[in-house]
Structures are given as C-alpha cells and as structure tokens.
Amino acid sequence: MPETIKITTLSNGLTVIVEEARWAESASYALIVPSGLLFDPEQNIGASMIVAELTSRGAGGLSAQELSNALDSLGARHTVGCGLFYTTYRGSLLGDRLEDALAITASMATEADLPGPEIDGIKALLEQEINSMYDTPSRRVMHELSIRYYPGVFARPSLGDKEGIRQTSIDTIRKIYRNFYVPEKSILSISGKVSADSIIKKVEALFGGWKGSAPNYPIPGEFPPRDVFHVSYDSTQLQIAVAFPSAALEDEDYYSARVLNGVLSGGMFGRLFVEVREKRGLCYSVNSSCSANGYYGVHTAYAGTTTERAQETLDVMMEIFKTISGTITEEELERSKANIKASLVMSEESTQSRAISNATDWWWISRIRTLEEIKAKIEEVDLKMTDNYAQKLAATEPMVVTLGEKELKLK
Template sequence: MVSTMAEIRTHTFPNGLTLAVEEQPWNPGVSFTILVPAGAVTDPEGLEGASSVLESWLWKGAGTRDARSFAEALDALGVRRASGAGLEYTTFSASLLAPHLGEALALYADLLQRPWLPEEEFEAVRLLALQELAALEDQPSKKLFVHLRRAVFTSPHGRDAAGRREDLLAMTPDALRADYARRYGARGVVIGVCGGVRFEEVRDLVEAHWGGWTGGAPEPPAVTLSEPHTLHVPQDTAQVQIGLFYTDVPPTHPEFYTARLAAEVLSGGMASRLFTEVREKRGLVYAVSASPGSVGGVGYLAAYAGTTPERAAETLKVLTREIARLSEGVSADELARAKVGVRSALVMQGESSRARAAALARDWFVLGRVRSLEEIEREVEAVTLERINHFLEAHPYERPWVGTLGAQPVEVA
C-alpha cells in the first residue's frame, strides 16, 4: 500500500489563485509547480505557438533583474527549475531546500507578474521556437500525431503547442505583450507545493507575493470533434508510422481508473497485449504502444505502431483488432499485472516531491480538487475483474481516427 502520511490542504485566494500543499515533515526539500491556464488552446487566432514563445521570453528578465542576474539569483538558492507550455496550460516548477521557499516564490512572482519581455531578446526566442518546429521533420511519430490531433479536433484542442511556422513568423513583440496581458493573471492559476513545509507558512508566503496579482486567462473554447476518418501524411521515409485515436472516459468519470487499467493491459510492459501480439508473436513492428490522455474534459486513448511499408497493412489490422478485442474482457492475471504497474507508477510519484507538486496543480485544474496517493490506490484496488469486463463490454474501443505517415497511404480494411 502506498503511504505518504502527508496531509493535503488547499486555499483559494480572493483573486482566484488556488494553493494546494502536501506536507511532508520528513522531507528537507520542497518543490512547487505554478500552473497558468494559458496554453495553445487559447492562443490568439493567427498566433499559434504564442504560449510557447511567451514561456521562453518570460525568463529574459523580471523585476529588477536582467536574464543573467535572475538566473544567478535562482542558482544562489540552489533552485532546480523547469518550465513548458502545453495545450491547456503553461507550468513553471522549482525544487530546492525548504528554508529558501519564500525567496524562490518571490523570484517566481517577479517572473510571472513583472516580466521585462525585452524587445532585443524576442527574435532569439522566436528562432528557437522555429527550430523546435523544424525538428518535427526528424521525429516522424511525433509529426504524425500533430497531424492526427488536428484531424480529430475541430476546436483549438487539436493544435500543437509548438505552433505553426506562418504564425511564428507573424508574431511581433507588441502582439505577444498584449497576449501576456490578456492571459497572465491570478484567476485560475494553481500553485502546487510538496515537501517539508507547513501549510500556514506557505499560504502566508503566497498571499504576500501573489495576493495582489489581478486578472486571469479567458475561458477556453468548448471541445468539438470531427467524425472518425482516415488521413495520410506523405513523407519520403523507409518506415511507416501508424496512429489510432479513440474517445475514452475523462478523468472525472467514475470508471476512469477502470479505463486506465485497461490501457495498462494493452501497453503496460513486455507482457502487455500489444507488445506480445503485435511485436513478439508476429514481428510486425519495431515499436508499439497505447496511452490514455485527456484535454478539455474529453478522454482519449492513443495507439502507435512503427513498421515497414510491407507490413503496414497487416500491422494496422492486427493493432485495431487487439484493441477492439478488449471488449471480450481481460483475464485475472492481466488485471493483477495492470494493478502492479499502476501501483509502481504511484510509488515512484510518491517518492518525487516534484512529481507530486505537479500532480497537485494538475488535479485542481482538471478536477477542481486534489487526490491523495491513497485515494488513487483505493480506486485502483476497487476495480474487480467483473467490473472491468463489464466496463469494456459496455464501452468498446471502436471507430478510431486512423493516421499514417510514410511514402504511400496504408490500405485500411
């Protein structure tokens, strides 16, 4: 049984910012994740990629410090940091010794509330974004799913956080500053904190440094989907990439962990169905996997296979058949292995304060509440063989969107 022996408490300030703290008295360190609800979904029309460019530009000076002195101030506190923009939000994280938390939160308050956004640094940031986008040509599997997402979602949820070349080229410093003012504010921001701190102490620090922040991101658009169909992305390559996209239950659904265990049966290791049936028994692929996800309250299961042109049609046939075969049920041994896999992931997350801080922020953003590791494990353990098989029979994985990338389209049976 996973046991953190940690208390989780939350507080929402009058400006709309929410704090979630998991106390770990035994931990000398602390991690925090600041989730800002500014992602590709709410990028301005014609400026896709704005969230990613802003995330990088924000680090180019804040408060009273230029980029170099800001980095030196964080280094002096021993802060290990990261940030990144995604579809629905942008995150800024840090890990450090607990006594320095107040100083770090003050620096991050400058970063997000008082950035310089200097014009002379804008072009370098944009060039990096263009290079990242160009790197897709060397990552065919990732490129396929960029196209497949755009085909699945007719709403902006099909966008890629890296943006589009024409939009990146059209960006100007003034347009990005206006976008920062429109989307960066306290309302909807979540700060997840995990480590050797007390809730009251962190609450007071956040109130002191973040309580005066105003504004907030606009509401995201509703999710809309196309009808399932097939698309092909032509690229002169010796391999063929295959992607499948199925709708699934979202994280708010009572059977979310049932679906999560079903995905583990499919693709949870070398004993999983996809690895065994598609790769080991038939030798059809060099890579195969399936993973659950969600965006905008819509759940999905994405599956991938990499193969050769000669084996592509059979790979697609076997891949879709194995996923559809879940509706016939799983065995007791498969469910037991799936639970072990999910529990192992929980244990690893529990050992990382950075992972827990990120999970706290993400939970509040997606669910409007925070789950403990114990709660998640109870949900997983409550899934019986009868329950998962009843769910799979009632929710078959069928009618996927199908995407392929390669020199020629793949015949779809």
C-alpha cells in the first residue's frame, strides 16, 4: 500500500480511505452505502432510487433548497446515485472546503428527513428517465439484454420498474433508509489536498454516532441459458446487443479481456468498426465493451443498422468474435495497451476518479490497486494471453437480443 494512502475502520464498521494527493488543489469524496436495487421489495423495484434522491431533499435541519445552496456556496460538484449494489454520494471541491462538504454528506446519509411531499416529484423524474430509455432504441436494446442475461435479482432493471416506483410508499422508503443506510460495509473514500490524520478525526466526529448492521448480499446463481431473443419495435432500424461471459475483477484473464476489447473496439482502428462499418458499410454504429465486478464479468457488443442489413451485421460480428484468436497483430496489441494506459493515467490524475476507484476497489476486492500495479498488469499482456482469452470467448455461446421488426438467427 502506498504511503500516501491510509485506511482505517471506525468502531461502527465504516471504512475510511484517505489518499493524500499533494500535487492537487482539489479534494474529492465518495461515500458508498449498502443500499441498492438488489434489496428492493419485489413489488417496489426502484424504491432505493427514490430513497437516494430523497436524502438530498432535507437533512440535518436544512431544507432541499438550503442543502443545495450550501453545496453551491462551497463550490462543490455533488451528486448521488443508486445502482444495483449500492448508493454513492460523490463530490469535488477545493481542498480547504472538504470538511464542510463532508458534514452535509454525513447529514444526508445518517439523518435525512425523508420529506413525504417530495416523493411524487421524484417518482415523476424517475418515470421520465425510464420513458426516455424506452424511446431511445440503442439504450432500450441494452436494457432488454441486461434483464435477460443476469440471474435472479441481478437482472433487475437499472432504472427500476415504473409500476414498482409508483407503488412505493413513504413507509417502504423509511424502512429502506433505516435498514440499509448503515455504517457497516459503507466506505468513505477521500482523495486530494488533505491531511489523512486530520480528516480522519473529522470523519470520526461526523460519522462516529452512525449505527446499524449491513445486509447479507446475495451470491449470483446459475446464469440463464443464452439464446437469441427478439423484441418487436416499429422502426426501419434494427438494434443488436450481444453478451458473452467474461472475467471478474480478480480473474487471471481480467486484463487480457481489456486488451482484447481495445483490439475489437479501439476507435476507428477497432476490428468491429473496420470490418462491419468501414469495409462493408453494414451499420451506422458498432462497438464493444467489458465490465466486471467481484462476482462476474461480461463482454458486450452493440450495433445499430437497417432491417435489411441486420442479419449480415450480426453474422459478421459473430465471425469476428469467433475467429479473432490467432489473427491479432503486434501493432493492434500495442495500440490497445497504449490506449488503455493513456486513459488510465488521465483519469487517475483526477482526484474524483481516485476517490471512486479506491472506494470500488475496496468494496469488491478489499484492497486498492495502485496505478503502477494496473499499468504493469496491462504491460504483461502479450499476444499469447490475448489469444487464449479470445479462444475462451469464442468457445462460449452468446446471448443476443434484437430490437426492431425482424427476428435474426445465429449461424
């Protein structure tokens, strides 16, 4: 662990990570609490998203407007968001104003008012976001893929369920806040122009009285059978989404998967872009991506095309995935690695990126990966490692979801 990072756990279970970035003028924070869509009642999927937003509508004796004004007066760029696994408060501001921002964040997480009159407005905003997703075909097809690909509660929609959100009561909201906004398993990560010893004392004063035990997280079961699914949609365009199982964060193939994805989808030189779009003119958009957590990883691909060219688009995409092993050049490999490292270095120069990455690393793998470690792991990836991972990918059947007027088939 670098000397610039100090980690401590308070007596109530809150983990505090402080990284002293002496080169920075800013400071950033990320507070993760164990409240997510995984734990929402079956009939109220999306309730935890209401709770997250509602905590900023009154806390610590301040109204919604007063909280907003207080953060604005500090120059803080503060947001709160709720996902499948947890809720995250994050913000950035000048280092000498960090303590005041943490005090406001602590009030939201530990003593929110949860004002009932604000709920309907929040529900309306969440419903608008869901409607927007359904009206955007490229987002819709990835949503349809996600709710089919993952097992059990892990397939819950990332924006919640409209009917579940509508039916969420203030009693359900208060129960979620009481049971899941707790210090155990929560993580407060700070990076920037700070003194670790000084800020930890302040955190102890702000969060030390917070009480509560964390929920037991479910473990993913067997994934659903992978097949081809079609969602009818009135359009001259057809959207294609594909998912393969990939490497989790600590798997040996994790970095090989990232490098292969760079070969497949590294801008205008990516295989998918060159072969599907440039050479054949089959689609207007095509890309792939990798994501991973401590449980599992997934390698996805997307293409937007016309109905007439959709089957050939899917055929070429699958051919690339199935045959890329053994064809990757040294130039493609080095370009992918260089792009990954450049992106990594640029993001890690941001105190907000550091605060978030430190928090999520600790959440998933109970340690922090340094920039030097990640760069070294990427540099270790060679053609053999990339080809081996590509072979594993080719040996698995994907899940395919299409959105449009025509059903497609896998050859």
